[in-house]
Every structure is written in C-alpha cells, then in structure tokens.
Amino acid sequence: NAGVTQTPKFRVLKTGQSMTLLCAQDMNHEYMYWYRQDPGMGLRLIHYSVGEGTTAKGEVPDGYNVSRLKKQNFLLGLESAAPSQTSVYFCASRPLVSYNSPLHFGNGTRLTVT
Amino acid sequence: GQQVMQIPQYQHVQEGEDFTTYCNSSTTLSNIQWYKQRPGGHPVFLIQLVKSGEVKKQKRLTFQFGEAKKNSSLHITATQTTDVGTYFCVGDTGRRALTFGSGTRLQVQP
Numbered sequence: 001n002a003g004v005t006q007t008p009k010f011r012v013l014k015t016g017q018s019m020t021l022l023c024a025q026d027m028n029h030e031y032m033y034w035y036r037q038d039p040g041m042g043l044r045l046i047h048y049s050v051g052e053g054t055t056a057k058g059e060v061p062d063g064y065n066v067s068r069l070k071k072q073n074f075l076l077g078l079e080s081a082a083p084s085q086t087s088v089y090f091c092a093s094r095p096l097v098s099y100n101s102p103l104h105f106g107n108g109t110r111l112t113v114t
Numbered sequence: 115g116q117q118v119m120q121i122p123q124y125q126h127v128q129e130g131e132d133f134t135t136y137c138n139s140s141t142t143l144s145n146i147q148w149y150k151q152r153p154g155g156h157p158v159f160l161i162q163l164v165k166s167g168e169v170k171k172q173k174r175l176t177f178q179f180g181e182a183k184k185n186s187s188l189h190i191t192a193t194q195t196t197d198v199g200t201y202f203c204v205g206d207t208g209r210r211a212l213t214f215g216s217g218t219r220l221q222v223q224p
Contacts, residue, residue: 031210042120042202043157043214050210058211090156102147102159103204103212 002026006091006106013081013113021076021109023091030096032074033058033103034066036087043090049074050096081113118205120215128223133190135218137203146179146186147204147212157202193222 004025013019023032030051035043045058049068063085065077074093078085088110092103117140127133137146145164149157161170163179163186170177176189186203203215 033212035214040219042216045211045213048211056211059213092157102162103149103157105156105158108156 004091004093004104004106006089006109008109009107010110011112013078013111015082015113017081018077018079019081019111020078021089021091021111023074023076023093023106025072025074025091025093025104027093027095027104028071029093029104030071031094032068033092034064034074034076035090035092036060036085037090037108038087046076046089081111083113085111086113087111118203118213118215120201120203120218122218123216124219124221126221126223127193129195130192133193133197133220135188135201135203135220137186137188137205137215139184139205139213141184141205141207143183143205143207145206146183147206148177148186148188149202149204150199151202151217152199155199190220193220195222195224198222 033048034046047066052071091106094101147162148160151157168179174191200217200219202217
C-alpha cells in the first residue's frame with residue numbers, strides 16, 4: 001500500500017515555463033489537497049477537491065490550476081512559473097467517512113523557479 | 115477567512131525540559147488536529163481533538179482543546195532529542211478545507 005505518491009520529487013524551472021505536479025493515492029480517499037510550504041513557514045492551502053470532477057480554491061490559488069479527472073489523482077499545474085512559486089509542494093488526502101479524519105501526506109515536491 | 119495562529123514560533127530547550135505550544139483560531143472549530151514535521155519530512159498526524167475541553171495524552175505528550183473550541187495546546191514533558199521538529203495545529207471548521215497553524219519549531223539541546 002503506497003499511500004500518497006507525489007511526482008516528481010524535485011524540479012527546477014525557468015521563469016515562464018509550465019509544469020504539472022502529480023499526486024496519486026491508493027486509499028480510495030474522497031478529499032485531496034495541495035499545500036505549499038515556504039522555508040520556515042506553515043503549510044498554505046492552494047486548492048482542494050472533495051471528489052472526482054470537483055475542485056475548489058484555497059488560501060493561495062493564484063498562479064495555479066488543478067484537475068481531478070480520476071478519484072485517485074489530483075494534478076497541480078503551473079502555467080507560467082514565477083520565482084515566487086519556489087516552494088515545497090505537499091499533496092494530502094483523507095477519507096469522507098466523517099469530518100474528523102486525518103490527512104495523509106505525500107513526501108513532497110521541491111520546486112525551484114529561477 | 116479562517117486564521118490559525120501558533121505561539122511561540124520557535125523554542126530551544128535543554129533535553130529534559132518541558133515544552134508547550136499554543137494554537138488559537140479566529141473561528142470556532144469542529145475539531146483540531148496536531149501534526150509533527152521532522153526536518154526535511156512531511157507532516158505526520160499525531161492526534162485529533164473533537165470535544166470541548168477535551169484532554170488526550172500520548173506518553174509524554176498532552177493535548178488540550180479549549181472550552182470554546184477556538185484554542186488548543188500541546189505540552190511535552192521531559193523533552194527528548196527525538197521530539198525535534200515543527201508542530202502544527204490544523205483547524206477544521208467542518209467546511210472541508212483545513213487551515214494549518216503557523217507552526218512551532220522545537221529544538222532540543224542534548
């Protein structure tokens with residue numbers, strides 16, 4: 001049971017380039033989340049999804065897009081990367097069984113935009 | 115929007131000393147969760163508190179949820195070097211989005 005898998009683990013982009021971060025979970029969780037964590041900071045919610053085909057904005061959605069075409073996958077896209085998007089990106093998921101279920105995190109993607 | 119503040123931001127203790135971090139939400143919470151993140155790692159779930167005034171213990175860790183369900187605390191008794199990391203509270207208002215606190219980084223001097 002792999003849990004939550006994020007790819008890639010590391011990436012360096014030039015300003016203006018685009019990329020997609022993939023999050024895959026094999027726990028049949030309904031809820032999925034994308035967070036970013038800047039050095040010495042907490043995690044800030046970018047976008048989240050409460051089910052296949054649905055997405056919603058979090059605290060810091062600008063510059064990012066997401067898609068949840070399949071229940072197990074949640075994609076985070078950067079259309080035109082900026083240095084301010086240099087960060088560690090974490091994906092998390094949790095089940096719908098009740099409102100009090102913990103988040104399961106992936107190992108993160110370290111993104112540098114030069 | 116909902117804000118969750120934690121204090122202190124950083125604490126450096128000698129091994130064996132106690133440690134406490136406090137979490138305050140701007141809104142009433144359905145429940146609060148606590149996570150620990152080791153340097154270079156991802157957040158790992160520690161515990162969840164649901165009831166007003168609830169107190170839970172995990173070995174040397176004691177978690178409390180305030181009566182008004184807007185604040186919480188984590189207390190570690192007799193810290194060890196394995197306690198090093200950043201501790202986050204996560205406020206759940208029941209609206210599906212989970213807001214992380216700013217975190218408290220704990221450093222333990224052997």
